[in-house]
Amino acid sequence: MKETDVAILGGLSGISAGISCRRHYPDKKVILIRKEGTILVPCGIPYIYGTVGGPENNVIPDGLLERNGIELLKGEAVDVDREKKLVTLKDGETVKYDKLVFATGSGPMVPPIPGIDKKNVFPVKKEFDYLSDLMKQLDNARDLIIIGGGFIGMEFADECRKGRDINITVVEALPHCLQMAMDNEFCDEAQARLEETGVKVLVNEKVEVILGDEAVTGVKLASGKELKADMIILGIGAVPHTELAEKSGLELGFRNTIKVDRFMRTYTDPDIYACGDCAEKVSFFDGRPTGVMLASIVTSEARIVGANLYSPTHQNCGAISVFSTVINDRAFGVAGVTERFVKQTETKYVITEAEAPDTHPGGMPDSTLTKVVLIFTKDTATLIGGAISGGKPVGEMVNVLSACIMHHMTADDIVKFQMGTHPALTSSPIMYPIVNAACKAVIPLKGKSSIV
């Protein structure tokens, strides 16, 4: 039997939680238990198939653990005795803990489509060998169908086309690609960018049957159409790995995630915390459960858990849903709510927009027109959401929005921002689009307040 202060079950968020714990409590012993030999960068998985050229180039080095004094124990945890505070591994090893963290992540959702278990149908698992097999199959494929036009699906489509002579079709059941994440104008822009590469995108369309004998040969769509396919990639969402949590008697909540309070402590056991895709999330906007799973949330939660283990202090403000993606060299980013979402609530809102090249003056090379849309509450002008499309700086611009949303900044706050600008790096000081979009949101409020 091993003994530890803190045992962590899991992958990426487990590493972050462990590092955070060691930083806050350097005298505590931390053991990370995981079954995977190698942990992949989750957001890097689509890029294995194009830009980075193989799963071996998408690995999170275990040196991080060593450098932070975290012991790695490879093995599958199969039982948690909460009374004895004991984790049992598949090979019989046991680990006695003082505090336990579930960071068990998620796996791909596999929908009950007839034929889904045929050969060459690939849900996107986060396993090294599996993803190597997917690579081999992809290099021999001629007709690839990607089911699901969310990030995973769109990024896979954009990467798989690179350097391959292959027909790719994305099939999305909703009216727009990326519809769960972005408003229509950005969804349409992303879809158009992807289609420019030759990838076909079908929206409002569902795969009803996967055809073929042993291996897939095609699909039948709900519209009746049939498409040829020798490979299918599934990108329709993820389900939390919470079987062990449930078996341990931890209360599960929304969509089978582990119920946690604002300290990320499980509802059931004050010595057990959870973070990442396996933990229940609530929206920053209204505190209601949300199914969103993103690295920006996972790592924030993990840092909160690590800091709270021996002194619950840090509160999770709720998921802001910050993310960015790149489709055919155009970057898209979102933070907070979409207009589609806020429309369904009773909250009145103001939506504003500004555009500017991301360099200045006009003659600077490598300039990309950047478009910013901001959503403010109507009555307080608090920023609750924003979306940006443009070039590489979008990745950090959306983080400016994230900081603003998290700290309840108002349009007036943003109008006063002192934003650094430089000809080669940003929009011009008088065109800076986050500020200019905020400026436009000020008018209605001012109109009201100036009555007095």
Place this chain on the structure above:
Amino acid sequence: MKETDVAILGGLSGISAGISCRRHYPDKKVILIRKEGTILVPCGIPYIYGTVGGPENNVIPDGLLERNGIELLKGEAVDVDREKKLVTLKDGETVKYDKLVFATGSGPMVPPIPGIDKKNVFPVKKEFDYLSDLMKQLDNARDLIIIGGGFIGMEFADECRKGRDINITVVEALPHCLQMAMDNEFCDEAQARLEETGVKVLVNEKVEVILGDEAVTGVKLASGKELKADMIILGIGAVPHTELAEKSGLELGFRNTIKVDRFMRTYTDPDIYACGDCAEKVSFFDGRPTGVMLASIVTSEARIVGANLYSPTHQNCGAISVFSTVINDRAFGVAGVTERFVKQTETKYVITEAEAPDTHPGGMPDSTLTKVVLIFTKDTATLIGGAISGGKPVGEMVNVLSACIMHHMTADDIVKFQMGTHPALTSSPIMYPIVNAACKAVIPLKGKSSIV
């Protein structure tokens, strides 16, 4: 005589103030009075001589004024009668105003070096024709000396070398280039990057005499050394244009800037505001006067003035000194105080550092190692400064810091950030350097607070 609600005297910040005013008070008439025919993008001026290829590519289009319903009146204001609320122009035209804004900017400082008035010695004025002449001279120059290793000097050196067979030497009196803006390690990095291009940099060295008959032929340094030169560019700072303000009886403050309150209203006259380089600035850190002049401050002040003209509400939090630059393709950005500055105060501080490539995983192309240094107060862990060097995203990362500093965020706040990450756009979620540098600042506080 013309009549207007708002008269604005000046260039870039005048445009921003006018637009802001029209947005907040759409029923008010705004006239912008300026002597310059064309307004240049100030931060773009060094880029005229390399990347953008001429002053005509560095112009702020007057269409902005038209689109925002601002009347442009070209002419030089020579008198302000505050009692009659009347501006008189050089050509005799008069403008009766209700509110007046001084946005008269600054001009290059010209030090009393013997020989400074020789031919081919160029202070950097913001005038179109003058900068065209500078271009012509530059294209014929063989030996260029740049006096002053601040931004203007460093950026000029980096641009002038592009596409020209020319010897360039930067002469800086202080021990480091960019010393007023950045801490030594970043100054050294910037200097080394510039030297890689072949530009020579002399620090701790002063030009004592400018040699030559009619035109410059060289300089004599304080060390006794002589350098050949057929052209000199001066980049040693700027002085505010406040002669008219002084003549109008407005109180001047630090370094002859116009004294303003937190609403950017002049001390002397409640109907006269000032913004930009001509207005006095105080530091966000301690409220004491600071001589910093930056576009990030100018445009923020201008928006505050525009909003306050008929209802003073918005307060200027003080200059955060946010800026970014690029030297030989490496970007540098700073927000808030430097360690050099805070060391001279009684404030105890914690300084932390993190590095990460700005893409992930390792195999992604176009990856640049990004270095972040953050400065927090020791007792409250409030972020008061930060510096970053890296690739193009530095321009927006420094704006994340600006938002954090402006809103008094602490290391704990930043640790909880939900930062969007993407393989092609940012560092990895577990390496994101702004967050990781903040994580390191948490320890000493935790140690103290956990005593209880």
